[in-house]
Each structure stands twice: as C-alpha cells, then as structure tokens.
Amino acid sequence: MKKFFLIVSMILINIISFGKLRVGVTLQPYYSFVANIVGDKMEVVPAIRGDIYDVHNYTAKPEDIKKMSTLNILVVNGIGHDQFIYGIIKSARMEGKVKIINANKGVSLMPVSGMRTNTRIMNPHSFISVTSSIQQVYTIARELGVIDPANKAYYSKNAQVYAQKLRNMKAAAINKVNHLKNLNMKVATAHAGYDYLLSEFGLRVKAVIEPAHGIEPSASDIKAMIDIIKRDKIDVFFVDAQSPNKYAATIQKATGVRVRTLSHMSRGPYTKDGFEKFMKYNLDSLTNAMLEVGKSRGR
Numbered sequence: 001m002k003k004f005f006l007i008v009s010m011i012l013i014n015i016i017s018f019g020k021l022r023v024g025v026t027l028q029p030y031y032s033f034v035a036n037i038v039g040d041k042m043e044v045v046p047a048i049r050g051d052i053y054d055v056h057n058y059t060a061k062p063e064d065i066k067k068m069s070t071l072n073i074l075v076v077n078g079i080g081h082d083q084f085i086y087g088i089i090k091s092a093r094m095e096g097k098v099k100i101i102n103a104n105k106g107v108s109l110m111p112v113s114g115m116r117t118n119t120r121i122m123n124p125h126s127f128i129s130v131t132s133s134i135q136q137v138y139t140i141a142r143e144l145g146v147i148d149p150a151n152k153a154y155y156s157k158n159a160q161v162y163a164q165k166l167r168n169m170k171a172a173a174i175n176k177v178n179h180l181k182n183l184n185m186k187v188a189t190a191h192a193g194y195d196y197l198l199s200e201f202g203l204r205v206k207a208v209i210e211p212a213h214g215i216e217p218s219a220s221d222i223k224a225m226i227d228i229i230k231r232d233k234i235d236v237f238f239v240d241a242q243s244p245n246k247y248a249a250t251i252q253k254a255t256g257v258r259v260r261t262l263s264h265m266s267r268g269p270y271t272k273d274g275f276e277k278f279m280k281y282n283l284d285s286l287t288n289a290m291l292e293v294g295k296s297r298g299r
Helices: 002-017 028-038 062-068 084-091 130-147 149-177 192-199 219-232 248-255 274-296
Strands: 022-025 043-046 073-076 099-102 187-189 205-208 236-240 258-262
Touching (some): 028 043, 028 274, 130 192, 149 274, 187 192, 192 258, 219 248, 258 274
Parallel strands (some): 187 205, 187 236, 236 258
C-alpha cells in the first residue's frame, strides 16, 4: 500500500510539472532568487551539480549537457563567474533556443580589488551583497514577465515581497553597528569576492592575498600580506568560510590580526531560502567583527 501511494504521488508530481517552463540557474543564489519569484509557475533547475567549490574552473559533465537540452530559460551571472555555461549551451546545441537572462543587467559593477596587474576586471561576485542582489531579483522578475506575460504581475509582486525581506535583513544589520561612527575599520580578504558586501558598510578592501580567484597564494604572497597587515594596521582579515585557508593561522600568528569568515555560497544544496541563510551568516559575521573593533577602540 505504501509503495502504491508513492507511485501515485510521483505520477501527480509529473502531471503538475508537465507543461511548465524550466528555468536553469548557474549559481546557488540565483536558485533562491528565481524560486522566490516564480513560486509554482515554473520549474527551477540547477544547471550544474551543487558540490562544486570553484565554478570559475568548472568542467562540463555529460549530464550537464543533457540537462541543458531540457531548459527553456537560463539565468546567468554574465560577468565572468559562469563562463563555462556557454560551452555547455553550445555542446547541447541550444544556442538561440534557450532564453538567457543576464542577472547583472543594470547592476553597477565594481572592479576586482587587489589585482596584481593593471588590467581592470569587473568583479562578478555581485550576489554577495543585499543591494545588488535586489537589483538582480527585479531584473530576473521583469525578464520572466516578458517571457511569460500571463504571470507578469505575479512575478513582480513576489519580487517585491522577497526584496523587502532582504532589505529588512540589511536594515537590522546596519542598526547593530549604526552607533560606530567613523570607525574606519581596515580590512584585508583572502580573495576579492566580498567587495560589494563590504562597500555597503562603508568598508574598502586594502589587500587581497590570492593572486587570482581560486589560486593558492605562494609563500611570497603570504609574506606580502603579513607586511601589509603590519604596515597598514589591518583590523580584520576575512577568509572564505568554505575553504581550508591553511595560511590564515600563519598570518594571524605573525600579525595578531583578527581572522573572521565570510561565505561565498559556492557549494551545498540549492534551496529557496539558501540565499537568506547565506546572507544572514555574512551580515552577522561582518557586523560582529565591526562591533569587536569598535569595542577595542572604546566605542
């Protein structure tokens, strides 16, 4: 009997899903954005596996190509974080067939901090921010409304509700540290993924240890960071919560700098509330670090 009900449930799910547009997403934040916007009107599908740490260097699998051929719409970062997806689209012969939504269309982009060359590269980690993420939510909702005009108002309303939820999170975080006027907290980071979030709190990254995203720093890179932290009196060194960061202990021991973590939201399950959990972690970690520095200065 239990097996019978399981089979019936699966059939009902297939019936409900049949005919729905399938929206693929390249990054976990976009799954949360789209899932909150479309509700039950579309099916949201991760375009790649969720157990990948560094999608910058992602290598397509046969299952990715097969999945791409089933998508109607694809939400992409579009500024370098998911370049691999265009190869998958081509391999699946979906060029011109899958409707691509560039989530960062209209977002005010920041250059990557800590570049070792004079080349100016725009930072693709715009989703590690409340403000730019809200812009992306509205862009996605607007584009989906064009593709599916019958549900345009529904998508717009859901985007507004979700955006307000994110605004409330940011407002609560700012309220925690609003008394820290002119804190001038000096920050260094493991890589350049956190520029957007830090800028929302009036912070600018003084140094980045990784020579490029995902590239393990050399002994000379670590020595250079230690020198910078000492010279510029860096208050906090933020490292990736999902990465080993073997060099962090060495740097902390040599300088006494506070080492704190921020999440890159680069691995784990794709869930509707994943972005909220990820952003709350980052907001808590950042504001707690600011409070620590403020306390040390008698604020």
